Amino acid sequence: MPEIPLVPVHWRLPAHPTSVRRARHAVAESLPDVCRPHLADDMGLLTSELVTNAIRHGACREDEGLIELVLWPADGHYWLAVSDPGTVKPRLARPDTDSESGRGLLLVDSLAAAWTVRPRPSRGTSVIAGLSLQPAG
Template sequence: MSEIPLVPVHWHFPAHPTSVRRARHAVAASLPHVLRPHLGDDLGLLTSELVTNAIRHGACREDDDVIELVLWPADGHYWLAVSDPGTGKPLLAHPDADAENGRGLLLVDHLATTWTVRPRPTRGTSVIAGLALRQSG
Protein backbone atom coordinates (compact mmCIF):
# COMPACT_ATOMS: atom_id res chain seq x y z
CA MET A 1 0.00 0.00 0.00
CA SER A 2 1.30 3.47 -0.90
CA GLU A 3 1.96 6.04 1.78
CA ILE A 4 -0.64 8.79 1.69
CA PRO A 5 1.07 12.19 1.39
CA LEU A 6 0.40 15.01 3.81
CA VAL A 7 -2.14 17.59 2.74
CA PRO A 8 -0.52 20.98 2.09
CA VAL A 9 -1.22 23.71 4.61
CA HIS A 10 -2.79 26.79 3.04
CA TRP A 11 -3.33 30.36 4.29
CA HIS A 12 -4.54 33.73 3.00
CA PHE A 13 -3.36 36.98 4.57
CA PRO A 14 -4.21 40.58 3.73
CA ALA A 15 -1.56 42.53 1.86
CA HIS A 16 -0.58 44.45 4.98
CA PRO A 17 2.74 44.60 6.86
CA THR A 18 1.17 43.01 9.97
CA SER A 19 0.68 39.87 7.90
CA VAL A 20 4.42 39.18 7.80
CA ARG A 21 4.53 38.28 11.50
CA ARG A 22 1.24 36.38 11.32
CA ALA A 23 2.46 34.34 8.33
CA ARG A 24 5.79 33.54 10.00
CA HIS A 25 4.01 32.31 13.15
CA ALA A 26 1.47 30.27 11.16
CA VAL A 27 4.20 28.51 9.19
CA ALA A 28 6.27 27.82 12.31
CA ALA A 29 3.26 26.40 14.16
CA SER A 30 2.45 24.04 11.30
CA LEU A 31 5.95 22.57 11.07
CA PRO A 32 6.21 19.20 12.87
CA HIS A 33 7.96 19.56 16.25
CA VAL A 34 10.74 17.18 15.24
CA LEU A 35 11.67 19.44 12.29
CA ARG A 36 11.56 22.78 14.09
CA PRO A 37 15.18 22.63 15.33
CA HIS A 38 16.39 21.86 11.80
CA LEU A 39 14.15 24.01 9.62
CA GLY A 40 12.32 26.47 11.87
CA ASP A 41 14.68 29.45 11.71
CA ASP A 42 15.38 29.23 7.98
CA LEU A 43 11.73 28.62 7.13
CA GLY A 44 10.70 31.58 9.30
CA LEU A 45 13.20 33.85 7.58
CA LEU A 46 12.12 32.65 4.12
CA THR A 47 8.50 33.29 5.05
CA SER A 48 9.27 36.82 6.27
CA GLU A 49 11.24 37.75 3.18
CA LEU A 50 8.82 36.29 0.65
CA VAL A 51 5.69 37.70 2.30
CA THR A 52 7.33 41.12 2.64
CA ASN A 53 8.25 41.10 -1.06
CA ALA A 54 4.74 39.99 -2.04
CA ILE A 55 3.21 42.84 -0.04
CA ARG A 56 5.64 45.48 -1.30
CA HIS A 57 5.88 44.49 -4.94
CA GLY A 58 2.97 42.25 -5.88
CA ALA A 59 -0.14 43.58 -4.21
CA CYS A 60 -2.24 46.72 -4.42
CA ARG A 61 -3.54 47.35 -0.91
CA GLU A 62 -6.39 49.48 -2.15
CA ASP A 63 -7.77 46.44 -4.01
CA ASP A 64 -7.91 44.32 -0.83
CA ASP A 65 -5.45 41.91 -2.39
CA VAL A 66 -4.36 38.90 -0.43
CA ILE A 67 -1.13 37.01 -0.11
CA GLU A 68 -1.45 33.24 -0.34
CA LEU A 69 0.93 30.78 1.32
CA VAL A 70 1.15 27.04 0.80
CA LEU A 71 3.50 24.79 2.80
CA TRP A 72 4.04 21.11 2.03
CA PRO A 73 6.65 18.35 2.32
CA ALA A 74 7.68 16.48 -0.84
CA ASP A 75 10.76 14.93 -2.37
CA GLY A 76 12.98 15.41 0.69
CA HIS A 77 12.14 19.12 1.02
CA TYR A 78 9.73 21.40 2.77
CA TRP A 79 8.28 23.68 0.10
CA LEU A 80 6.88 27.17 0.65
CA ALA A 81 4.97 28.97 -2.09
CA VAL A 82 4.09 32.63 -1.57
CA SER A 83 1.73 34.04 -4.16
CA ASP A 84 0.44 37.52 -4.89
CA PRO A 85 -1.76 39.03 -7.61
CA GLY A 86 1.11 40.92 -9.25
CA THR A 87 2.43 40.13 -12.71
CA GLY A 88 6.03 41.19 -12.23
CA LYS A 89 8.84 38.67 -11.98
CA PRO A 90 11.08 39.09 -8.93
CA LEU A 91 14.73 39.28 -9.90
CA LEU A 92 17.84 38.61 -7.89
CA ALA A 93 19.53 42.00 -7.37
CA HIS A 94 22.97 42.97 -6.16
CA PRO A 95 22.45 46.31 -4.42
CA ASP A 96 25.25 48.67 -3.47
CA ALA A 97 26.60 48.43 0.07
CA ASP A 98 24.77 51.67 0.97
CA ALA A 99 21.37 50.50 -0.30
CA GLU A 100 18.71 50.09 2.38
CA ASN A 101 16.61 47.56 0.41
CA GLY A 102 16.97 44.93 -2.27
CA ARG A 103 18.60 42.06 -0.40
CA GLY A 104 15.53 39.88 0.22
CA LEU A 105 16.01 37.53 -2.72
CA LEU A 106 19.74 37.30 -2.00
CA LEU A 107 18.79 35.95 1.39
CA VAL A 108 16.25 33.56 -0.17
CA ASP A 109 18.91 32.40 -2.65
CA HIS A 110 21.33 31.73 0.21
CA LEU A 111 18.87 29.92 2.50
CA ALA A 112 16.83 27.84 0.05
CA THR A 113 18.11 24.65 -1.48
CA THR A 114 16.31 25.75 -4.63
CA TRP A 115 13.77 28.42 -5.57
CA THR A 116 11.91 29.69 -8.60
CA VAL A 117 9.29 32.18 -9.75
CA ARG A 118 6.21 30.92 -11.59
CA PRO A 119 3.21 32.69 -13.09
CA ARG A 120 -0.10 31.50 -11.67
CA PRO A 121 -2.63 29.98 -14.05
CA THR A 122 -5.32 32.56 -13.31
CA ARG A 123 -3.75 35.71 -11.89
CA GLY A 124 -0.50 36.59 -10.22
CA THR A 125 2.91 35.19 -9.44
CA SER A 126 4.28 32.59 -7.03
CA VAL A 127 7.74 32.36 -5.55
CA ILE A 128 8.45 28.79 -4.51
CA ALA A 129 11.36 27.90 -2.25
CA GLY A 130 12.47 24.52 -0.97
CA LEU A 131 14.46 23.66 2.14
CA ALA A 132 16.08 20.24 2.23
CA LEU A 133 15.08 18.03 5.14
CA ARG A 134 18.32 17.63 7.04
CA GLN A 135 18.99 14.62 9.16
CA SER A 136 20.23 15.29 12.67
CA GLY A 137 23.40 13.69 13.77
Template sequence: MPEIPRVPAHWRFPAHPASVRRARHAVVESLPDVLRPRLGDDLTLLTSELVSNAIRHGARRPADEELIELVLWPADGHYWLAVSDPGAGKPALARPDADSEGGRGLVLVDSLATAWAVRPRPTCGTSVIAGLAFQQSG
Protein backbone atom coordinates in the same frame (compact mmCIF):
# COMPACT_ATOMS: atom_id res chain seq x y z
CA MET B 1 0.05 0.73 -2.04
CA PRO B 2 1.46 4.27 -2.41
CA GLU B 3 1.95 6.45 0.64
CA ILE B 4 -0.77 9.11 0.82
CA PRO B 5 0.87 12.53 1.03
CA ARG B 6 0.10 15.08 3.72
CA VAL B 7 -2.38 17.78 2.82
CA PRO B 8 -0.46 21.04 2.29
CA ALA B 9 -0.95 23.80 4.85
CA HIS B 10 -2.64 26.80 3.23
CA TRP B 11 -3.26 30.36 4.42
CA ARG B 12 -4.47 33.69 3.04
CA PHE B 13 -3.50 36.96 4.70
CA PRO B 14 -4.31 40.58 3.88
CA ALA B 15 -1.56 42.36 1.97
CA HIS B 16 -0.70 44.36 5.06
CA PRO B 17 2.62 44.54 6.99
CA ALA B 18 0.97 43.07 10.11
CA SER B 19 0.44 39.86 8.13
CA VAL B 20 4.18 39.13 8.03
CA ARG B 21 4.25 38.22 11.74
CA ARG B 22 1.05 36.18 11.43
CA ALA B 23 2.46 34.30 8.42
CA ARG B 24 5.74 33.48 10.20
CA HIS B 25 3.85 32.14 13.20
CA ALA B 26 1.44 30.05 11.11
CA VAL B 27 4.18 28.49 9.00
CA VAL B 28 6.45 27.53 11.89
CA GLU B 29 3.55 26.21 13.97
CA SER B 30 2.58 23.90 11.11
CA LEU B 31 5.99 22.18 11.11
CA PRO B 32 6.22 18.86 12.93
CA ASP B 33 7.76 19.42 16.39
CA VAL B 34 10.80 17.32 15.51
CA LEU B 35 11.68 19.60 12.55
CA ARG B 36 11.23 22.99 14.27
CA PRO B 37 14.77 23.07 15.72
CA ARG B 38 16.28 22.28 12.30
CA LEU B 39 14.03 24.29 9.97
CA GLY B 40 12.21 26.82 12.14
CA ASP B 41 14.66 29.73 11.96
CA ASP B 42 15.35 29.45 8.23
CA LEU B 43 11.69 28.93 7.42
CA THR B 44 10.79 31.98 9.53
CA LEU B 45 13.29 34.10 7.63
CA LEU B 46 12.13 32.81 4.23
CA THR B 47 8.52 33.50 5.17
CA SER B 48 9.35 37.04 6.31
CA GLU B 49 11.22 37.89 3.12
CA LEU B 50 8.75 36.35 0.69
CA VAL B 51 5.63 37.71 2.37
CA SER B 52 7.18 41.18 2.75
CA ASN B 53 8.12 41.20 -0.93
CA ALA B 54 4.64 40.03 -1.95
CA ILE B 55 3.03 42.80 0.09
CA ARG B 56 5.45 45.48 -1.11
CA HIS B 57 5.65 44.54 -4.80
CA GLY B 58 2.69 42.29 -5.61
CA ALA B 59 -0.36 44.00 -4.17
CA ARG B 60 -2.29 46.05 -6.71
CA ARG B 61 -5.15 47.42 -4.58
CA PRO B 62 -5.45 48.70 -1.01
CA ALA B 63 -4.19 46.17 1.55
CA ASP B 64 -7.62 45.35 2.95
CA GLU B 65 -8.79 44.22 -0.50
CA GLU B 66 -5.75 42.17 -1.53
CA LEU B 67 -4.66 38.75 -0.26
CA ILE B 68 -1.28 37.07 -0.09
CA GLU B 69 -1.46 33.29 -0.26
CA LEU B 70 0.95 30.82 1.38
CA VAL B 71 1.22 27.08 0.90
CA LEU B 72 3.64 24.84 2.84
CA TRP B 73 4.15 21.17 2.05
CA PRO B 74 6.77 18.41 2.43
CA ALA B 75 7.94 16.59 -0.69
CA ASP B 76 11.11 14.87 -1.83
CA GLY B 77 13.10 15.58 1.33
CA HIS B 78 12.22 19.29 1.37
CA TYR B 79 9.72 21.59 2.97
CA TRP B 80 8.41 23.83 0.17
CA LEU B 81 6.96 27.27 0.77
CA ALA B 82 5.03 29.05 -1.98
CA VAL B 83 4.10 32.69 -1.46
CA SER B 84 1.72 34.08 -4.08
CA ASP B 85 0.42 37.55 -4.83
CA PRO B 86 -1.85 38.98 -7.55
CA GLY B 87 0.90 41.09 -9.15
CA ALA B 88 2.19 40.50 -12.65
CA GLY B 89 5.81 41.36 -11.88
CA LYS B 90 8.53 38.74 -11.93
CA PRO B 91 10.83 39.00 -8.90
CA ALA B 92 14.50 38.79 -9.88
CA LEU B 93 17.70 38.32 -7.93
CA ALA B 94 19.61 41.62 -7.66
CA ARG B 95 23.11 42.32 -6.47
CA PRO B 96 22.79 45.63 -4.59
CA ASP B 97 25.92 47.54 -3.70
CA ALA B 98 26.92 48.24 -0.11
CA ASP B 99 25.14 51.62 -0.07
CA SER B 100 21.78 50.31 -1.28
CA GLU B 101 18.97 50.42 1.25
CA GLY B 102 17.01 47.53 -0.24
CA GLY B 103 17.12 44.76 -2.79
CA ARG B 104 18.55 42.05 -0.55
CA GLY B 105 15.44 39.95 0.06
CA LEU B 106 15.95 37.48 -2.76
CA VAL B 107 19.71 37.43 -2.09
CA LEU B 108 18.81 36.12 1.36
CA VAL B 109 16.30 33.64 -0.10
CA ASP B 110 18.96 32.45 -2.56
CA SER B 111 21.46 31.84 0.25
CA LEU B 112 18.99 30.03 2.55
CA ALA B 113 16.94 27.89 0.18
CA THR B 114 18.15 24.65 -1.32
CA ALA B 115 16.21 25.65 -4.44
CA TRP B 116 13.83 28.45 -5.37
CA ALA B 117 11.97 29.70 -8.42
CA VAL B 118 9.43 32.24 -9.60
CA ARG B 119 6.35 30.85 -11.34
CA PRO B 120 3.35 32.59 -12.91
CA ARG B 121 0.01 31.54 -11.47
CA PRO B 122 -2.50 29.94 -13.85
CA THR B 123 -5.12 32.67 -13.47
CA CYS B 124 -3.24 35.80 -12.40
CA GLY B 125 -0.32 36.70 -10.22
CA THR B 126 3.04 35.27 -9.31
CA SER B 127 4.35 32.66 -6.90
CA VAL B 128 7.81 32.43 -5.41
CA ILE B 129 8.57 28.89 -4.27
CA ALA B 130 11.49 28.04 -1.99
CA GLY B 131 12.56 24.70 -0.53
CA LEU B 132 14.54 23.78 2.55
CA ALA B 133 16.08 20.29 2.69
CA PHE B 134 15.53 18.11 5.73
CA GLN B 135 16.50 14.61 6.82
CA GLN B 136 13.77 12.37 8.18
CA SER B 137 14.71 10.69 11.44
CA GLY B 138 14.59 7.01 10.91
Protein backbone atom coordinates in the same frame (compact mmCIF):
# COMPACT_ATOMS: atom_id res chain seq x y z
CA MET C 1 -0.48 0.71 -1.10
CA PRO C 2 1.26 4.07 -1.75
CA GLU C 3 1.98 6.44 1.13
CA ILE C 4 -0.67 9.14 1.24
CA PRO C 5 0.97 12.58 1.29
CA LEU C 6 0.10 15.27 3.80
CA VAL C 7 -2.43 17.85 2.69
CA PRO C 8 -0.68 21.18 2.09
CA VAL C 9 -1.38 23.91 4.62
CA HIS C 10 -2.86 27.06 3.07
CA TRP C 11 -3.35 30.61 4.33
CA ARG C 12 -4.78 33.79 2.81
CA LEU C 13 -3.65 36.96 4.53
CA PRO C 14 -4.18 40.66 3.89
CA ALA C 15 -1.36 42.39 2.03
CA HIS C 16 -0.45 44.39 5.11
CA PRO C 17 2.83 44.55 7.06
CA THR C 18 1.18 42.93 10.12
CA SER C 19 0.74 39.78 8.02
CA VAL C 20 4.50 39.15 7.98
CA ARG C 21 4.54 38.22 11.65
CA ARG C 22 1.28 36.27 11.37
CA ALA C 23 2.63 34.28 8.42
CA ARG C 24 5.95 33.54 10.12
CA HIS C 25 4.14 32.29 13.23
CA ALA C 26 1.61 30.21 11.26
CA VAL C 27 4.33 28.51 9.21
CA ALA C 28 6.45 27.76 12.28
CA GLU C 29 3.46 26.27 14.12
CA SER C 30 2.63 24.07 11.12
CA LEU C 31 6.03 22.41 10.97
CA PRO C 32 6.07 18.96 12.59
CA ASP C 33 7.81 18.89 15.97
CA VAL C 34 10.56 16.66 14.62
CA CYS C 35 11.44 19.26 11.92
CA ARG C 36 11.35 22.40 14.05
CA PRO C 37 14.88 22.21 15.50
CA HIS C 38 16.56 22.40 12.10
CA LEU C 39 13.92 24.13 9.94
CA ALA C 40 12.12 26.71 12.07
CA ASP C 41 14.70 29.54 11.95
CA ASP C 42 15.42 29.30 8.23
CA MET C 43 11.75 28.77 7.35
CA GLY C 44 10.91 31.84 9.44
CA LEU C 45 13.42 33.94 7.49
CA LEU C 46 12.14 32.61 4.15
CA THR C 47 8.58 33.34 5.18
CA SER C 48 9.40 36.88 6.31
CA GLU C 49 11.31 37.73 3.14
CA LEU C 50 8.81 36.24 0.70
CA VAL C 51 5.74 37.69 2.42
CA THR C 52 7.38 41.11 2.70
CA ASN C 53 8.24 41.06 -1.01
CA ALA C 54 4.70 39.98 -1.92
CA ILE C 55 3.23 42.84 0.12
CA ARG C 56 5.66 45.47 -1.20
CA HIS C 57 5.82 44.47 -4.85
CA GLY C 58 2.94 42.15 -5.68
CA ALA C 59 -0.21 43.45 -4.02
CA CYS C 60 -1.59 45.86 -6.61
CA ARG C 61 -4.82 47.40 -5.38
CA GLU C 62 -6.95 47.35 -2.26
CA ASP C 63 -9.50 44.94 -3.80
CA GLU C 64 -6.70 42.48 -4.59
CA GLY C 65 -4.97 42.88 -1.27
CA LEU C 66 -4.49 39.22 -0.41
CA ILE C 67 -1.41 37.08 -0.42
CA GLU C 68 -1.48 33.31 -0.22
CA LEU C 69 0.92 30.89 1.40
CA VAL C 70 1.10 27.15 0.89
CA LEU C 71 3.39 24.88 2.92
CA TRP C 72 3.95 21.21 2.11
CA PRO C 73 6.53 18.42 2.38
CA ALA C 74 7.68 16.65 -0.79
CA ASP C 75 10.80 15.00 -2.15
CA GLY C 76 12.84 15.39 1.04
CA HIS C 77 12.07 19.11 1.41
CA TYR C 78 9.58 21.42 3.03
CA TRP C 79 8.28 23.79 0.34
CA LEU C 80 6.80 27.25 0.83
CA ALA C 81 4.96 29.08 -1.95
CA VAL C 82 4.03 32.72 -1.45
CA SER C 83 1.67 34.10 -4.07
CA ASP C 84 0.36 37.55 -4.86
CA PRO C 85 -1.81 39.07 -7.62
CA GLY C 86 1.06 41.08 -9.12
CA THR C 87 2.57 40.53 -12.53
CA VAL C 88 6.11 41.66 -11.74
CA LYS C 89 8.50 38.71 -11.73
CA PRO C 90 10.83 38.97 -8.72
CA ARG C 91 14.49 38.71 -9.65
CA LEU C 92 17.78 38.47 -7.84
CA ALA C 93 19.39 41.90 -7.46
CA ARG C 94 22.90 42.94 -6.57
CA PRO C 95 22.37 46.14 -4.57
CA ASP C 96 25.36 48.33 -3.82
CA THR C 97 26.61 48.69 -0.26
CA ASP C 98 24.65 51.95 0.25
CA SER C 99 21.27 50.44 -0.73
CA GLU C 100 18.75 50.06 2.08
CA SER C 101 16.77 47.31 0.37
CA GLY C 102 17.01 44.72 -2.38
CA ARG C 103 18.66 41.90 -0.43
CA GLY C 104 15.63 39.72 0.31
CA LEU C 105 16.03 37.31 -2.59
CA LEU C 106 19.77 37.09 -1.91
CA LEU C 107 18.85 35.76 1.52
CA VAL C 108 16.31 33.36 0.00
CA ASP C 109 18.95 32.21 -2.49
CA SER C 110 21.47 31.49 0.26
CA LEU C 111 18.99 29.67 2.57
CA ALA C 112 16.90 27.61 0.17
CA ALA C 113 17.99 24.31 -1.35
CA ALA C 114 16.09 25.49 -4.43
CA TRP C 115 13.75 28.34 -5.33
CA THR C 116 11.91 29.62 -8.38
CA VAL C 117 9.33 32.13 -9.57
CA ARG C 118 6.26 30.82 -11.38
CA PRO C 119 3.25 32.56 -12.90
CA ARG C 120 -0.04 31.54 -11.36
CA PRO C 121 -2.57 29.77 -13.59
CA SER C 122 -5.11 32.60 -13.44
CA ARG C 123 -3.20 35.76 -12.54
CA GLY C 124 -0.30 36.66 -10.31
CA THR C 125 3.05 35.27 -9.31
CA SER C 126 4.29 32.63 -6.88
CA VAL C 127 7.75 32.38 -5.38
CA ILE C 128 8.48 28.84 -4.24
CA ALA C 129 11.39 27.92 -1.98
CA GLY C 130 12.36 24.65 -0.38
CA LEU C 131 14.44 23.65 2.64
CA SER C 132 15.91 20.18 2.99
CA LEU C 133 14.37 17.97 5.65
CA GLN C 134 17.86 16.67 6.46
CA PRO C 135 19.76 18.75 9.02
CA ALA C 136 22.86 20.45 7.60
CA GLY C 137 26.21 19.09 8.67
